[in-house]
Amino acid sequence: MTRRKFAGLSAAAVVGTYAGIKLQRPPKLSDGPAGKSAVAIIRARSYSDDLVSRMLQGIRECGLDVRGKRVLLKPNLVEFDAATVINTDAAVIAAALEVFHRLGAREVKIGEGPGHRRDTLDLADDARYRASVPKFDRIFTDLNRDDVSPVRGFAGESQFYFPNTVLGADLIVSLAKMKTHHWAGATLSMKNFFGVVPGSVYGWPKNKLHYLGIAESIVALNRQFGSKAFAIVDGVIGMEGNGPIQGTPKPAGVLVMGRDLVAVDATCARVMGIDPEKMTYLRMAADLGHVHAGRIEQRGETIASVRTNFALIDEYKSLRLA
Amino acid sequence: MGGVYLESRLEFLRKSQNPDGGWGYFPAKGSWFEPTTYAMLALQGRRESEGDLDRAWRLLRSWQLADGSFRPSGQVADGTWVTAHAVTLASVRGVDDASVRRSVDWLLGDVGAEHDVLMRVASFFHWIPTKLDVSHEGWPWRQGNASWIEPTAHTLVALKKVSSHYRTAEVERRVREGEKLVLSRRCSDGGWNCGNPNVFNYDLPSYPETTGLALLGLEGRNEEELAGALAVARRFRAETKSSLAKAWLQIALRCHGQPLETPAEIPWASSDIMLGAVQALGHPEGNYRLFGAPGVQL
Numbered sequence: 001m002t003r004r005k006f007a008g009l010s011a012a013a014v015v016g017t018y019a020g021i022k023l024q025r026p027p028k029l030s031d032g033p034a035g036k037s038a039v040a041i042i043r044a045r046s047y048s049d050d051l052v053s054r055m056l057q058g059i060r061e062c063g064l065d066v067r068g069k070r071v072l073l074k075p076n077l078v079e080f081d082a083a084t085v086i087n088t089d090a091a092v093i094a095a096a097l098e099v100f101h102r103l104g105a106r107e108v109k110i111g112e113g114p115g116h117r118r119d120t121l122d123l124a125d126d127a128r129y130r131a132s133v134p135k136f137d138r139i140f141t142d143l144n145r146d147d148v149s150p151v152r153g154f155a156g157e158s159q160f161y162f163p164n165t166v167l168g169a170d171l172i173v174s175l176a177k178m179k180t181h182h183w184a185g186a187t188l189s190m191k192n193f194f195g196v197v198p199g200s201v202y203g204w205p206k207n208k209l210h211y212l213g214i215a216e217s218i219v220a221l222n223r224q225f226g227s228k229a230f231a232i233v234d235g236v237i238g239m240e241g242n243g244p245i246q247g248t249p250k251p252a253g254v255l256v257m258g259r260d261l262v263a264v265d266a267t268c269a270r271v272m273g274i275d276p277e278k279m280t281y282l283r284m285a286a287d288l289g290h291v292h293a294g295r296i297e298q299r300g301e302t303i304a305s306v307r308t309n310f311a312l313i314d315e316y317k318s319l320r321l322a
Numbered sequence: 323m324g325g326v327y328l329e330s331r332l333e334f335l336r337k338s339q340n341p342d343g344g345w346g347y348f349p350a351k352g353s354w355f356e357p358t359t360y361a362m363l364a365l366q367g368r369r370e371s372e373g374d375l376d377r378a379w380r381l382l383r384s385w386q387l388a389d390g391s392f393r394p395s396g397q398v399a400d401g402t403w404v405t406a407h408a409v410t411l412a413s414v415r416g417v418d419d420a421s422v423r424r425s426v427d428w429l430l431g432d433v434g435a436e437h438d439v440l441m442r443v444a445s446f447f448h449w450i451p452t453k454l455d456v457s458h459e460g461w462p463w464r465q466g467n468a469s470w471i472e473p474t475a476h477t478l479v480a481l482k483k484v485s486s487h488y489r490t491a492e493v494e495r496r497v498r499e500g501e502k503l504v505l506s507r508r509c510s511d512g513g514w515n516c517g518n519p520n521v522f523n524y525d526l527p528s529y530p531e532t533t534g535l536a537l538l539g540l541e542g543r544n545e546e547e548l549a550g551a552l553a554v555a556r557r558f559r560a561e562t563k564s565s566l567a568k569a570w571l572q573i574a575l576r577c578h579g580q581p582l583e584t585p586a587e588i589p590w591a592s593s594d595i596m597l598g599a600v601q602a603l604g605h606p607e608g609n610y611r612l613f614g615a616p617g618v619q620l
Contacts, residue, residue, distance in 0.1 A: 116516050118531055121594070122564040145347035145354075145596075148397050161398055182522060200347070200354060201398055203463025203470065205516055211435075211467055242524055315522060 032290040037260035038062050039267045040299040044236050045253045051095035058257035061299035067104035072169035076177045077112045080126035085249045088175045090132035092234045113143030113195045115205045141165045144199035155212050155220035166196045174231045178238035185279050187244050188265040189231035193221035215281035231264040232257050240310035262289025263296045273309030275321040324607040330590040331602040335361045343377030354395040355404040360599035390424030403463050403473035406480040413483035434460045434469025453520040458503035470517040475539030482615035512554040530558035534570030572604030577614045
């Protein structure tokens with residue numbers, strides 16, 4: 001056992017140091033499901049751009065039909081620091097709310113369960129959600145404190161509890177932020193599902209997921225909800241360096257969208273200058289969607305035209321895309 | 323009595339009690355142990371609420387499992403950290419029976435998983451990429467997970483209440499260990515976050531609400547030892563916009579004997595039941611003293 005591997009195993013059991021690195025090697029990268037997945041990269045250089053029309057363009061490119069569906073928008077609301085850009089921008093959420101109403105959704109709600117902070121509405125206030133998103137308080141559910149129901153077989157657990165708002169949605173839109181992450185390499189549309197695990201049952205942070213393994217949990221959550229998910233990743237201004245909280249703003253000027261969240265995250269990684277084939281959770285999720293560039297139909301902009309290398313902490317420099 | 327601030331919150335709590343006797347996090351939602359605990363503590367001692375509190379207590383006790391732990395709600399099957407709240411409530415209500423002792427036994431048998439031998443060896447050789455002292459025994463949110471500040475603080479509050487009359491030596495040992503754990507997890511800025519002050523040599527910031535909770539767990543320790551942390555708490559209280567954090571800080575600072583002004587007479591205007599209860603508890607005429615264990619010197 002190498003020192004790094006032992007450290008990884010030890011980390012699995014300690015506070016904030018999680019089982020993302022397992023003794024076993026990640027599985028060989030599979031070809032993924034049959035066919036190809038469409039992922040749209042749409043330029044948006046500023047949050048004052050017309051985000052509604054850009055989202056509509058991306059959703060059309062991906063062929064998503066939301067008519068009559070109960071839609072849950074799941075932003076990434078983690079922490080607030082005026083000096084950086086931790087959360088999905090309020091303008092992106094407001095635009096998504098309008099877009100899904102325009103596309104004929106039966107209802108559109110917003111839900112999030114931050115991993116560390118208990119005062120979710122205060123965080124939403126700091127992040128300007130309450131000021132920028134119409135009727136925010138009426139359509140928002142704190143997923144940490146929602147009523148819950150058990151699901152059988154999640155991540156090998158006999159029972160696992162999820163918020164009723166999440167279980168009742170027909171479509172969950174992962175409104176993620178394009179960020180580096182000091183345990184997972186990057187946090188994108190798939191890891192954003194950590195916020196659907198209720199703190200009232202699993203605590204703050206949701207330590208149960210750390211013991212299941214970060215990568216394993218990301219994959220399990222997407223196995224559970226991926227079939228009714230769509231991703232819109234806010235890369236207008238992302239975060240590089242010591243993400244997901246203490247990094248620095250990194251303008252990437254894009255929204256990345258798609259129904260295949262594995263392909264969306266693989267595309268985002270390439271935009272960020274990270275090799276998705278080296279990312280543990282994406283290798284593990286390769287049966288759920290496409291990681292190989294050849295199996296992803298890039299719509300809108302090309303990766304080459306928007307790629308901008310995000311700074312990586314030393315522990316993840318080996319992930320740099322050639 | 324407590325004026326508009328306190329009375330409007332207590333009235334909101336009375337009106338938002340569920341038919342089963344418990345409180346949800348929000349009105350008309352299912353009952354949960356946590357908001358029920360704070361609502362009960364806030365209403366404790368109010369004669370007009372005695373019947374309501376008895377109903378709430380009966381509901382909570384129906385959630386106890388055979389091993390002594392408590393479920394966090396009727397929707398969840400397994401026992402968790404809320405067992406500490408059950409012991410605190412029992413003590414406040416003057417209940418000391420076999421079922422309470424089973425809960426104390428369960429808490430005494432629950433240790434954060436980072437304290438196991440493998441982790442201590444890894445820590446000794448600096449193989450853990452966090453600057454974390456894993457030598458102390460704290461409490462997790464759920465059995466089998468690591469210790470964190472909030473469940474440890476709540477368990478310290480609970481165990482200090484029973485330390486004089488049940489398994490005293492073991493309770494005192496765990497309280498001392500738990501306090502050491504809390505002190506060891508202090509962030510470099512002087513407060514506490516969830517319980518992880520550093521990752522990969524990057525210091526992580528503290529949060530106002532967990533700073534308040536940590537100080538609550540440390541009640542009874544030498545005030546001089548905590549002077550710096552109390553100063554951070556006072557600063558957080560002045561600066562934070564979070565109503566919940568401010569309320570927890572008020573409770574903690576009052577429990578530590580810190581002088582605080584009475585909140586402005588702003589009537590209740592929210593649907594957050596836990597927030598209303600915690601704010602009521604932190605009022606100068608509220609029941610914040612119920613978190614303390616007067617006379618306990620371990």
